[in-house]
Amino acid sequence: MNLSIKNVSKTYNKGKKKALDSFSVNLTPGIYGILGPNGAGKSTLMNIITDNLKSDTGEVTYNNENIVKMGKEYRDILGYMPQQQAIYDDFTGLRFLWYMAALKGLKKSLARERIENLLNTVNLKEDANKKLGAYSGGMKQRILIAQALLNDPKILILDEPTAGLDPKERIRIRNFISTIALDKIVIIATHVVPDVEFIAKEIILIKEGRLLLQDKPGNILENMKDKVFEVHVSKEQVNDIQKKYKVSNISSEKDGVCVRFVADKKPEELDSRNVKPSLDDVYLYMFDDEEVASV
Secondary structure, three states: OOEEEEEEEEEEOOOOEEEEEEEEEEEOOEEEEEEOOOOOOHHHHHHHHOOOOOOOEEEEEEOOEEHHHHOHHHHOOEEEEOOOOOOOOOOEHHHHHHHHHHHOOOOHHHHHHHHHHHHHHOOOHHHOOOEHHHOOHHHHHHHHHHHHOOOOOOEEEEEOOOOOOOHHHHHHHHHHHHHHHHHOEEEEEOOOOHHHHOOOOEEEEEEOOEEEEEEOHHHHHHOOOOOEEEEEEOHHHHHHHHHHOEEEEEEEEOOEEEEEEEOOOOOOOOOOEEOOOOHHHHHHHHHOOOOOOOO
């Protein structure tokens, strides 16, 4: 199984804004985490992969066949959970899943089995007969994940799948995604970096519509091992450190402040120590000139 994005470009505003610029990646079964700041091209990329948007140049192929030419055959193997989707507030969760199952063309017996299993998986069995308008933000996220999985897709695209979920629900969904990814290509775009740090086969970093990096999380972190530091300083020193270095965390302690930061080499003027890097550190290092809050 292979999903290939080949030299895809897309512009808006009559060519004035380039959302994707000769973007190419090759994906096989497993989980891929897409990280990048707002405006990097993540949403455009996912809309092109789902065939909701046509690229200006390049193509997307599934097993060497153009997805546009595949048409319904491609949509039948695709599951998509968009970041924002209008949900029918007057539908119950159960009715919504039945409605989506009908749109996907599932047979009644299969739909019943899939719906029952998925309601258990996303922990909504007890709320299945409540109207969606009464669902919390987290519950709506979970019902959207369920609808994306109704047809047991070969390609699953999740845009912010854990947004609004509490830590317990996030872990539950993250573990579930891991269990189903063995025979699927799963693409996750998320602001919650730890959600992909521990389950992703590869991380894809995208900036200004271009592929910045695609590699295994372990390899990415290995390349950052000499670039992440912690130092204990007084509160008065924190501002100076923030001006000079990319600070990823500040925590108060009894005798001062612990500052975590990234830099190309160990500062001579600070009594800092190397610490184990995380994907948050990688993101800060790669995209510090962007809006840090918008992974």
